[in-house]
Amino acid sequence: MNGKFKVKIPNGYLMVEEKGTESEYPGVIISFSEDGKSFDVSNMIACVEYDSCTKEIKTETYQERYEEPNNIICYADGRNMM
Numbered sequence: 001m002n003g004k005f006k007v008k009i010p011n012g013y014l015m016v017e018e019k020g021t022e023s024e025y026p027g028v029i030i031s032f033s034e035d036g037k038s039f040d041v042s043n044m045i046a047c048v049e050y051d052s053c054t055k056e057i058k059t060e061t062y063q064e065r066y067e068e069p070n071n072i073i074c075y076a077d078g079r080n081m082m
Contacts, residue, residue: 003028006036015039025049042067 003018013036020026027049031041047060047069057075062068072081 004039006033008036012036014045019047020049024052 005016007014007016012032012034015031015033015036017029017031017039018027019029027047029041029044030046030048031039031043032045033039033043043064044062046062048057049060050057058081059071059073059075060069061071061073063070069082073079074081
């Protein structure tokens with residue numbers, strides 16, 4: 001697994017990368033890169049993944065310069081899990 005792509009935006013790039021394995025938290029990480037070359041999880045914007053423990057799809061959003069998510073939204077019912 002090594003799927004990656006980038007999307008040009010006015011101030012840089014959104015970098016998208018596959019994460020996990022099919023049986024352990026598969027999903028994608030979206031991060032910001034000014035140059036479109038570096039992929040750094042410290043610039044993570046969001047992570048969308050299948051939670052292998054709860055068997056739910058969830059979206060985690062991140063605030064700039066913070067390592068922990070500021071929201072975790074469950075896809076099935078829209079509840080904020082934070």
